[in-house]
Amino acid sequence: MDLEARKYKFIQQLSEVNETLLDKLEYVLKKGIQSSGRITLEDYNKEIDKAIEDIEKGEFHTQNEAKKIANQW
Numbered sequence: 716m717d718l719e720a721r722k723y724k725f726i727q728q729l730s731e732v733n734e735t736l737l738d739k740l741e742y743v744l745k746k747g748i749q750s751s752g753r754i755t756l757e758d759y760n761k762e763i764d765k766a767i768e769d770i771e772k773g774e775f776h777t778q779n780e781a782k783k784i785a786n787q788w
Contacts, residue, residue, distance in 0.1 A: 736788055 716724075732740070746754070754762075769775060776784065 733788075 729737070729740075
């Protein structure tokens with residue numbers, strides 16, 4: 716399948732995604748455009764710091780909760 720056909724198929728599939736998945740796709744697209752798929756060390760460290768803060772606040776999901784959420788995608 717050539718690139719144009721893949722893009723067209725992807726666009727068609729977008730009409731079927733829920734808001735949560737669309738938010739994630741938009742984030743990935745934005746980050747990919749900004750960094751060509753790479754994250755800077757500074758951004759990486761910021762994301763780790765944010766994740767640690769979230770965990771300390773109790774803002775996280777258990778593995779079982781994460782599986783249930785992923786199954787809703």
